[in-house]
Amino acid sequence: MPETTSSLHEITMSQAIHDALAEEMRRDPRVFIIGEDVAEAGTPFKVLAGLVDEFGKQRVIDAPISEPGFASIGVGAAMTGMRPVVDIMFGDFLGLVMDSIANQAAKVHYMSGGKLKAPIVFRTTLGATRRAAAQHSQSLQAWPSHIPGLKVVLPATPFDAKGLLKSAIRDDNPVVFIEDKLSWQIKGLVPEEEYTLPLGVADIKRVGSDITLVATSSMVQAALGAAEKLAVIGIQAEVIDPRTTVPLDRQTLIESAKKTSRAIVIDEGYEQYGVTAEIASVIADGAFYWLDAPVKRMGALNTPVPFSPALEDLTVPTPASIFEMAKTLCGAH
Amino acid sequence: MNHPNPLDLEQGLHFYEQMLKIRLFEEQVNQLYLTAKMPGLAHLYAGEEAIAVGVCETLRKNDYITSTHRGHGHCLAKGAAVDRMFAELLGKSAGYCRGKGGSMHIADPESGNLGANAIVGAGAGLATGAGLSIKLRASNQVAVAFFGEGAMGQGLVYEALNMASLWQLPVVYVCENNHYTEYTAFREVLAGELRDRPAAFQVPSKEVDGQDVRAVYNAVLPLVERARRGEGPAFLICDTYRYYGHHVGDINRAYYRPKQEEEHWRTARDPLQICAQWLRGEYAVPPALLDEIGQRVADEIRLGLEFAMQAPFPTPSELMEDIYA
Numbered sequence: 001m002p003e004t005t006s007s008l009h010e011i012t013m014s015q016a017i018h019d020a021l022a023e024e025m026r027r028d029p030r031v032f033i034i035g036e037d038v039a040e041a042g043t044p045f046k047v048l049a050g051l052v053d054e055f056g057k058q059r060v061i062d063a064p065i066s067e068p069g070f071a072s073i074g075v076g077a078a079m080t081g082m083r084p085v086v087d088i089m090f091g092d093f094l095g096l097v098m099d100s101i102a103n104q105a106a107k108v109h110y111m112s113g114g115k116l117k118a119p120i121v122f123r124t125t126l127g128a129t130r131r132a133a134a135q136h137s138q139s140l141q142a143w144p145s146h147i148p149g150l151k152v153v154l155p156a157t158p159f160d161a162k163g164l165l166k167s168a169i170r171d172d173n174p175v176v177f178i179e180d181k182l183s184w185q186i187k188g189l190v191p192e193e194e195y196t197l198p199l200g201v202a203d204i205k206r207v208g209s210d211i212t213l214v215a216t217s218s219m220v221q222a223a224l225g226a227a228e229k230l231a232v233i234g235i236q237a238e239v240i241d242p243r244t245t246v247p248l249d250r251q252t253l254i255e256s257a258k259k260t261s262r263a264i265v266i267d268e269g270y271e272q273y274g275v276t277a278e279i280a281s282v283i284a285d286g287a288f289y290w291l292d293a294p295v296k297r298m299g300a301l302n303t304p305v306p307f308s309p310a311l312e313d314l315t316v317p318t319p320a321s322i323f324e325m326a327k328t329l330c331g332a333h
Numbered sequence: 334m335n336h337p338n339p340l341d342l343e344q345g346l347h348f349y350e351q352m353l354k355i356r357l358f359e360e361q362v363n364q365l366y367l368t369a370k371m372p373g374l375a376h377l378y379a380g381e382e383a384i385a386v387g388v389c390e391t392l393r394k395n396d397y398i399t400s401t402h403r404g405h406g407h408c409l410a411k412g413a414a415v416d417r418m419f420a421e422l423l424g425k426s427a428g429y430c431r432g433k434g435g436s437m438h439i440a441d442p443e444s445g446n447l448g449a450n451a452i453v454g455a456g457a458g459l460a461t462g463a464g465l466s467i468k469l470r471a472s473n474q475v476a477v478a479f480f481g482e483g484a485m486g487q488g489l490v491y492e493a494l495n496m497a498s499l500w501q502l503p504v505v506y507v508c509e510n511n512h513y514t515e516y517t518a519f520r521e522v523l524a525g526e527l528r529d530r531p532a533a534f535q536v537p538s539k540e541v542d543g544q545d546v547r548a549v550y551n552a553v554l555p556l557v558e559r560a561r562r563g564e565g566p567a568f569l570i571c572d573t574y575r576y577y578g579h580h581v582g583d584i585n586r587a588y589y590r591p592k593q594e595e596e597h598w599r600t601a602r603d604p605l606q607i608c609a610q611w612l613r614g615e616y617a618v619p620p621a622l623l624d625e626i627g628q629r630v631a632d633e634i635r636l637g638l639e640f641a642m643q644a645p646f647p648t649p650s651e652l653m654e655d656i657y658a
């Protein structure tokens with residue numbers, strides 16, 4: 001929630017992303033957008049609708065279906081003074097652009113002994129349960145989170161999305177900014193005035209004393225849903241959203257776990273080697289003497305995302321499954 | 334010759350029936366979407382039927398194809414059955430991929446279909462790999478890659494063409510130019526001319542009216558045969574049009590594609606009408622015969638859908654099967 005006294009208005013996450021881009025493009029002529037169907041179409045999801053009318057086709061560039069090409073072009077432009085926002089329609093297409101992200105953008109500053117930099121944002125998506133099957137449903141935030149030199153943002157509310165995207169664009173480092181496709185329609189309050197949010201600061205989405213639910217992106221809503229159910233049976237869950245996996249706000253996570261002595265980490269990426277593993281180990285390490293139970297992890301099942309709704313819905317954590325896990329961890333019946 | 338004479342009446346009627354099957358299938362899929370009976374979206378092939386049918390009719394059952402997100406037509410033309418196609422689209426166990434693939438991933442190795450693909454351009458690489466495998470196994474097959482003109486944006490396609498040409502692989506690349514990628518006219522995202530691209534790799538190419546199944550068949554037949562003889566890859570560029578939106582949910586599309594243009598293709602360049610015209614004109618096929626085919630295909634679609642609607646969903650125990658071979 002915005003902690004500001006200024007006037008607030010309610011917008012969708014989609015609008016928040018749109019507004020952040022529009023504001024940054026007005027502020028800084030170096031910012032441009034490149035991607036497929038970003039101009040008149042405003043992306044298939046309409047998130048960028050209207051931007052081309054204000055900024056023109058020079059700054060909202062419709063690219064061919066050439067992800068490796070325009071990702072690389074983006075990095076080159078970033079290295080030479082521009083601030084590109086590269087639109088990668090589906091997170092699954094990270095598979096096509098990982099060289100530009102992980103071998104080029106992430107490393108150029110270090111390899112050049114600090115002389116070059118790549119201030120670029122790769123906007124992409126995550127999330128299953130849209131019946132889009134195995135190549136359009138993955139949540140691959142673990143990939144960029146693994147690479148030193150990258151920052152990774154996972155906004156869960158309109159307020160966070162707007163403030164974090166503006167910071168990502170202003171950051172001198174490559175940032176992978178991943179949006180949950182099902183969250184674009186979530187509404188929330190956002191200040192009328194300009195604001196930014198720092199990368200690397202977790203947000204306590206709900207205060208509680210009995211168990212810590214660390215949740216990212218799409219799983220924040222699921223964790224909040226679980227917390228409500230838990231409250232009914234007398235368990236007060238604290239829901240913490242790291243908001244960025246890199247940098248990770250270790251302090252806030254550890255402090256919460258020390259307070260509650262139990263923690264579950266929930267993320268929609270595959271559970272195996274997922275971001276939940278990293279976060280859980282940070283908590284297990286930092287709060288070891290305060291913990292009453294092992295730190296648990298919940299991610300997507302370790303399977304390609306199936307098309308059939310009968311199977312797909314079983315692959316991701318839900319408020320109900322988080323509730324069950326939390327209840328068990330708290331020893332409640 | 335394995336192939337019937339393209340001027341053979343039987344063959345002509347078969348072309349017509351295959352195209353009609355795809356058309357009615359796709360119209361039914363659209364209905365399933367509009368009535369909220371199908372999970373997710375689908376990219377319809379209606380309007381482009383002559384390409385899948387014209388090409389696949391030159392192929393043997395064990396020849397390979399790779400397909401795209403707009404793949405239903407390729408799958409049916411290569412020999413997939415309507416009932417199991419519908420079942421897959423509805424996420425049922427009886428579907429070609431046990432409900433795990435859905436519209437964009439239908440694969441049927443039994444009919445040589447290595448799979449539709451949701452990554453634009455990916456099939457061109459895979460078909461080239463099948464071509465290499467054919468050559469190494471000396472198996473006398475041919476691989477065909479179907480893809481849209483949008484895939485010509487992918488570097489992979491050029492890397493594949495280069496290797497196919499270098500190593501003279503038995504691959505025929507079929508580029509379906511339906512003039513739009515998703516919501517962008519292809520001229521806005523494609524420099525130069527399509528035909529110059531295969532030429533750069535010395536891959537012979539042809540351009541054909543993709544709405545005339547006979548023209549497609551006649552154009553591709555020699556390309557497939559020379560590939561089978563070991564004379565290397567070829568490229569076919571088909572001029573075509575999709576009747577519906579990019580996917581079933583793309584309904585208001587006037588901002589990127591004029592209504593009159595859609596009308597023109599539907600009325601003046603419809604592959605079914607063009608085929609029916611020459612069947613009636615050159616083969617004196619009576620309208621009743623075409624009606625009979627129409628009835629038969631409509632029945633097949635109806636029964637196929639009934640089968641799929643009644644088929645059970647996969648059980649949870651199937652979820653973790655098939656991850657490893």
Ligand SMILES: Cc1ncc(C[n+]2csc(CCOP(=O)(O)OP(=O)(O)O)c2C)c(N)n1
Pocket residue numbers: 036065067089093096376402403451452453454480481482483484485511513514515579
């Ligand atoms: C690598 C990749 N990039 C983007 C997409 C999203 N996408 C799906 S279909 C499509 C347009 C494809 O155009 P074309 O290849 O001409 O085929 P058509 O849809 O016109 O049949 C796009 C951009 C994708 N599926 N894969």
